[in-house]
Amino acid sequence: DQQVKQNSPSLSVQEGRISILNCDYTNSMFDYFLWYKKYPAEGPTFLISISSIKDKNEDGRFTVFLNKSAKHLSLHIVPSQPGDSAVYFCAASGNQFYFGTGTSLTVIP
Amino acid sequence: NAGVTQTPKFQVLKTGQSMTLQCAQDMNHNSMYWYRQDPGMGLRLIYYSASEGTTDKGEVPNGYNVSRLNKREFSLRLESAAPSQTSVYFCASSEAGTGWDERPQHFGDGTRLSIL
Numbered sequence: 001d002q003q004v005k006q007n008s009p010s011l012s013v014q015e016g017r018i019s020i021l022n023c024d025y026t027n028s029m030f031d032y033f034l035w036y037k038k039y040p041a042e043g044p045t046f047l048i049s050i051s052s053i054k055d056k057n058e059d060g061r062f063t064v065f066l067n068k069s070a071k072h073l074s075l076h077i078v079p080s081q082p083g084d085s086a087v088y089f090c091a092a093s094g095n096q097f098y099f100g101t102g103t104s105l106t107v108i109p
Numbered sequence: 110n111a112g113v114t115q116t117p118k119f120q121v122l123k124t125g126q127s128m129t130l131q132c133a134q135d136m137n138h139n140s141m142y143w144y145r146q147d148p149g150m151g152l153r154l155i156y157y158s159a160s161e162g163t164t165d166k167g168e169v170p171n172g173y174n175v176s177r178l179n180k181r182e183f184s185l186r187l188e189s190a191a192p193s194q195t196s197v198y199f200c201a202s203s204e205a206g207t208g209w210d211e212r213p214q215h216f217g218d219g220t221r222l223s224i225l
Contacts, residue, residue: 002151004151006151031209031210031211032210032211034211034213036213036216041218041219042218042219043113043199043201043216043217043218043219044152044199044216045215045216046213046214046215049211049213051211089151089152091151091152093209093210093211094209095209096154096157096167096168096209097142097152097154097209097214098151099144099151099152099153100151101149101150101151102151
């Protein structure tokens with residue numbers, strides 16, 4: 001049973017606008033949440049993380065929000081750039097890392 | 110500036126053949142991991158090693174064995190390959206001392222394995 005879910009397989013956004021990628025989880029005991037970005041034929045690369053004791057973490061154009069009561073986190077990218085086009089995975093850290101199925105983001109110039 | 114290096118990048122096997130996937134990291138990380146990625150699914154953990162000389166099962170260990178040869182190298186072996194093991198395999202490493210904390214994993218570029 002999938003402990004981390006990304007229900008949107010794909011998302012298209014115009015360049016300069018905000019991209020919002022969503023992730024839901026089932027286990028309230030997860031300690032940390034991470035976002036990874038993946039280009040074709042490459043491995044995932046770490047983007048940003050958040051501790052379960054925080055509700056927001058920012059790094060440049062990337063902000064992750066955590067809503068523990070809803071077991072939901074989201075990644076905001078502002079402004080979106082064509083180079084952001086990739087597959088984004090959320091992951092949760094507990095007794096191991098659990099990855100979502102990914103959301104393919106396309107930023108249209 | 111290699112990071113995590115996986116070999117080979119591509120491989121085609123016949124059912125029943127054996128193969129070892131190699132992984133090496135040059136970041137002096139404690140923990141190393143093997144994942145598989147299948148269409149429509151996230152990365153699933155096969156095995157991990159929190160330190161040299163230790164290995165533990167992940168979510169999908171059946172049909173695989175691992176060896177943590179030294180701090181740098183962590184290999185994954187398929188003893189008798191099956192078509193269900195057709196997948197993209199990723200190796201990763203992390204500074205995490207016990208395997209899982211907030212420190213991110215660094216991934217190699219993957220091995221694309223097809224079993225006929």
